[in-house]
Amino acid sequence: GAVVSQHPSRVICKSGTSVKIECRSLDFQATTMFWYRQFPKKSLMLMATSNEGSKATYEQGVEKDKFLINHASLTLSTLTVTSAHPEDSSFYICSAGLAGLQETQYFGPGTRLLVL
């Protein structure tokens, strides 16, 4: 099956610093990738839709200046948490759709962010 990777898997940073998370589709091209946030024992909350070659579309309530998304190629999307604060600590997960297979989203393994 299609594989999506995320890097890093875990990151600890100081408050005020910026953190970049990468999402890669390893064996397929994805024109659209999605970024989710998940709190412990809770469901996934969609943050934004990342579109290759164009601006990301953010869900209501998600600050686009806080969570910068770049989708520079068909296999890579990045999420940068700028000026991170402890409340940004969470599990961030990306997914990518296999072009031509409408219903299937493949999820990355997630990135655990802890802001001290």
Add this chain to the structure above:
Amino acid sequence: TQLLEQSPQFLSIQEGENLTVYCNSSSVFSSLQWYRQEPGEGPVLLVTVVTGGEVKKLKRLTFQFGDARKDSSLHITAAQTGDTGLYLCAGEPGGTSYGKLTFGQGTILTVHP
């Protein structure tokens, strides 16, 4: 915004028991997916249902999509401790929301030996 109500949120059962998880919505979805997620990992797709009334079986797991494509259920027969995890349903509205998923709240299943 289309919402998916998933129930129950928590389920604690003994090994060998049967269980059913439900996902309900007032909206129609073009497809509905079920995922299982382990702690610290991303969700893993179990099944996608597309056709109203569709039933799919995956070993001891049976998935059903409602006739009107507004609801779905996951039934596990003779649960095993290895079934423990977070189960998520997710619906795709279709149309201009291509690929965009709406997730239910999740069901945390614990199967005791």
